[in-house]
Amino acid sequence: GDSALTAPVGEISEPLRKLLRVTEESLGLAIEKVKLKHHLGDVSATVQQYVEKNGFNVVREFVGHGIGRELHEEPQVPNYGRAGHGPVLKEGMVLAIEPMVTSGSNELRVLGDNWTAVTLDGGYSAHFEHMVAVTRNGPDVLTRLEG
Template identity: 50%
Template sequence: MIKYKTREEIELIRESAIIVSKTLGLMASKIKPGITPLQLDAWAEEFIRDQGAVPGFLGLYDYPNAIITSVNEQVVHGIPTDRPLEEGDIVGVDIGALKNGYYGDHAYTFEVGEVEPKTKKLLEVTKECLDLGIAQVKKGNRMGDLSYAIQNHAESNGYGVVRELVGHGLGKDMHESPEVPNFGKRGRGPMFREGLVIAIEPMINMGTRNVKQLADGWTIVTADKKPSAHFEHNVAVIDGKAEVLSTFDYVDQELSKAKA
């Protein structure tokens, strides 16, 4: 059952999403070789609480931390550890925030120092997949149009598209209907209607699309141990077209400062 949102509800989701956006900006300012994911977790939790929100993932399905940190071949759901990040790593940081009864939830995959050109390309293409998916969110289109756009772009670049994990509706619950697959056929699935709010999150692997779960019960890794990238935005259908409620602007500002 899809729960379509009022304008007022969408604004509350946007507020939570922007808290996540700002937290991801904080992560961008902190991530460098030698920093541990557990340090990022502590900084993120403090920041989220300072915004009058609570970490959306902490305790959700008994998850033990405030944020998710997925390093290199970890696709998603990586639990923060005390292993320092190293030059050339990538780390996907997925963050949720709950404020005024509504969730925000989005993610960014960061480079740690200088990464290999082929890894950089994986991140670029995955972010392009996200943008292409968002572009399909409009009146008259269906979920399959979004799913196909992501799959087609990833596979045309030689990458694997994870099947076992998908995006989702977003609102008073972190995970609502409908599912938002990153693979599919045009013209299939639910129609995009006014008030729909979804989290679109391509999970794209450098090699095989196949994944497996580690013994911790959470961490998903690529079957061939090649890197995986993950970017996520929260998107609402307003006046028949996509409006992105989250933003990477805070991340971009921090990354620009680092390059200056």
């Protein structure tokens, strides 16, 4: 599976708690849009609108993705977009929806390890991700931990 979360270490400020809360809530709202005949843009726009309404920015350089025989497949699942646009969701599709949200600039650079990404302005970021299957009964979150 493919999933991610951002966990605070020690005491964090209220603005940082809000960043984590808004990022995770945007994922939940996006998951609610994973329904037959909805467009991928409905999922993406939901993340962007909620994040920006709360004063944060979405990362545009990295996106979620489809999952099938390979971990990273089409379609790309950006954290921004226009409702009613993009591929129509079909039963059996599996999407990795992964809001990546910043407290300031959404411009990034990747460090020398070719993995770690940091914001250009040194601002904070958060990332949450779930794998979600499109079913006739609505979204099925495949990576949700029970208990």
